Amino acid sequence: MSSARPAAQDSPPISFGAGAHFCLGAALAQLEGAVAFPRLLARFPRMAPAGDPVRRPGLLLRGYETLPIRVGVARLKSWLVSVRRRARRREASRR
Numbered sequence: 001m002s003s004a005r006p007a008a009q010d011s012p013p014i015s016f017g018a019g020a021h022f023c024l025g026a027a028l029a030q031l032e033g034a035v036a037f038p039r040l041l042a043r044f045p046r047m048a049p050a051g052d053p054v055r056r057p058g059l060l061l062r063g064y065e066t067l068p069i070r071v072g073v074a075r076l077k078s079w080l081v082s083v084r085r086r087a088r089r090r091e092a093s094r095r
């Protein structure tokens with residue numbers, strides 16, 4: 001017997017729950033993802049998996065315990081430098 005779930009393709013996604021308790025923040029979370037992921041990929045175009053992902057145990061809150069990725073050390077360093085520089089500028093403009 002196959003372990004695939006043939007009906008899963010026809011089912012609506014339940015990442016944000018369903019019914020009366022459907023996630024109140026779903027639209028915000030999706031907007032954040034739509035903004036963040038393209039920017040992340042633009043910043044680190046060579047981003048790639050760096051190991052096997054490990055799922056969290058349990059069915060209630062599903063997700064990953066670890067999801068290792070590689071972004072490229074040189075780019076990560078320059079990104080951290082620019083993030084710190086922007087934070088310092090923001091801090092200075094508040095004073």
Ligand code: HEM
Pocket residue numbers: 014015016017018020021022023024025026028029
């Ligand atoms: C990727 C991000 C998110 C995921 C995967 C997620 C997922 C969920 C799920 C599955 C539920 C239903 C829980 C249940 O049935 O008991 C839920 C409920 C809820 N979520 Fe989210 N959520 C996310 C982001 C957010 C954000 C950003 C907010 C608020 C700004 C938020 C606020 C809420 C609230 C208030 C409920 C309770 C709704 C109710 O019980 O009527 N969530 N969320």
